[in-house]
Amino acid sequence: MRISHQYRLLPTAEQAALMKRWLDMLRAQYNYRLGQRFDWYSQTRCRVSACPLTCSIVPVEEIFKDIRSEMIGKSGYVNWKAMQQGALPETKVERPWYKDIYSQVLQDCIHRVDKTFERYVFGDKNGNRSGKPRFKGKGRYRSFTYTQMKQDSLALNRITLPKIGDVKLILHRPLLDGFKIKTATVTLKADGWYLTLSLQDDTVPEMIQPTVEPRWDNSIGIDLGLEKFAADSEGEFYDAPRYFRSQEERLALLQKKLDATTNFRAKKRLKIPIAKLHQKIARRRKDFHYNTAKKILSKAEVVFVEDLAVKNMSRRCKPRPDGKGGFAANGQSAKSGMNKSIADAGWSQFIEILTVKAESAGQRVIKVDPKGTTQHCSECLNQVPKELASRWHSCPHCGLQLDRDTNSSVLIKKVGLGVASLKKARKRSQRCTA
Incomplete structure (x- = not known):
């Protein structure tokens, strides 16, 4: 090892x-x-498939x-x-x-x-x-x-x-x-x-892939978010600390001073507190991820999490030409704030830490396709459309009432265990609407 x-x-x-x-x-x-x-x-190498005829070939x-x-x-x-x-x-x-x-x-x-x-x-x-x-x-x-x-x-x-x-x-x-x-x-x-x-140490074997089988009583589902950092299928919430957001004004003030300074030595001195503040934010976030992972792994042997494409979620919006030589509004100004919050949450780092700590303890972390987990009921699996601003799940079919994130975490657990199939639920809802 x-x-x-x-x-x-x-x-x-x-x-x-x-x-x-x-x-x-x-x-x-x-x-x-x-x-x-x-x-x-x-x-x-040549960027094209043929060499140009205007120069000699070496x-x-x-x-x-x-x-x-x-x-x-x-x-x-x-x-x-x-x-x-x-x-x-x-x-x-x-x-x-x-x-x-x-x-x-x-x-x-x-x-x-x-x-x-x-x-x-x-x-x-x-x-x-x-x-x-x-x-x-x-x-x-x-x-x-x-x-x-x-x-x-x-x-x-x-x-x-x-x-x-x-x-x-x-x-x-x-x-x-x-x-x-x-x-x-x-x-x-x-x-x-x-x-x-x-x-x-060659006498200590490398970590063996855990073989624990997921069951309903030994597993838990986790839904990651921005309003709350995470919600589990047992109804517990993990508040988002927002370390970067809390220091954003201080960072902006230091950066403003740095931009206004023309003296080389003064610039060099001002870069030090900025770098230290970024380092402090990163360390506090990492410590929070470790503590949260420890708390979650103490609840279950198998953890189901969303298989999030964080890179795609924080990607810039495509430009929209207006046909007059300019560009129409594409919502990037509003999305930039969400991108900053996604980076502040550090979902990828948390999932990586959760996976490593689980393997070292003989536990498992299984990624689940998150498609549809926010738009379906965890009880009856019927589709319940919700806007992003709506934080409460109210099913008109079975009457289930609970927090939106808790509903998603329960559904993630069911999908991970194979108890529920959202693909079949979507096909059923399409037949009903037809």
């Missing part, structure tokens, strides 16, 4: 200055190596003449990772200041370039390609990684980082017995430096 522990680092002023210098040099190296990848890609042999044959793999694809890592000794000769950086840290920089570019060219294991990689501006490269660490490097409240020295840290929890340090990542955050240790 592999786990991670994060600790607060307390470096001296000299150590902090050295680590910041490392980050700046690593950022420059990252951009340089990424630029090399783009140059190769532009030389061996032979493949000319492109690869300076590349060793063992670096060229199948289909003429260059093993850029091995090639760029092999060029690091030459880089240290041409730019001697790179000798100050530990060799494994430099190699990890190349690994990050390779990983980013591979996702762009070939996609992930599911075939989904990422967008074109971007060069990192100042302050956008915030961490570096030691890919190997000595097991005795951590002692008491200090850790020995190669070429940096003994750095003090707050060891708020000890390492688990049997786990060995595999990698160490140093990260610069808004409030200081942090160390993330990746720990591994």
Whole structure:
């Protein structure tokens, strides 16, 4: 099993200055190596299906003449990772200041370039390609990684980082017995430096997929929302804390001061409280998600949640041309407020935390198609149309009266258990209206 522990680092002023210098040099190296990848890609690819006749076609042999044959793999694809890592000794000769950086840290920089570019060219294991990689501006490269660490490097409240020295840290929890340090990542955050240790113990098996079978008495349905963060099928509500909304005015005031400042040093100072406030909001939201997940998992072994496409829900409205060279109103101004509330709620992060905590406890989280769960009665399954502003469910068919979100959570549970089928209910309602 592999786990991670994060600790607060307390470096001296000299150590902090050295680590910041490392980050700046690593950022420059990252951009340089990424630029090399783009140059190769532009030389061996064409955006159209045919080469233009107005320029000469460069032979493949000319492109690869300076590349060793063992670096060229199948289909003429260059093993850029091995090639760029092999060029690091030459880089240290041409730019001697790179000798100050530990060799494994430099190699990890190349690994990050390779990983980013591979996702762009070939996609992930599911075939989904990422967008074109971007060069990192100042302050956008915030961490570096030691890919190997000595097991005795951590002692008491200090850790020995190669070429940096003994750095003090707050060891708020000890390492688990049997786990060995595999990698160490140093990260610069808004409030200081942090160390993330990746720990591994081969004797501890990886988490096994839970096999608990969902039943009515051991399961619960969860409906996520904005008015209330969540409602469960037992009638309990979880209020939305709205951490970003509560600090929105303060953030706007700080941002206004930043925009009005022209002095470079003053701008740099003002960016610090803004970054710290964003960090505080994110941490409070994450803590709320963990506490809510713990409370929900204490109620049932199986949790049914909506399979929400959050990215699509917060997507901008399509422009509506008015036929006169302009654009008609498309409702984006009103929707932008809802998009902000969706981001503030953090549904995706909550579902991810809920799933991880459930698996570690031998419980299950099952995603259910949410289509129709707000527009049908959980008792008789008849369609009961409701506007978004209507927060109460009143069924004219069976007389069921309850909160809209509670009705949805009960229906999510029934659909997840296979007790109810909204597809059949929709077909039945269509026959009745016909």
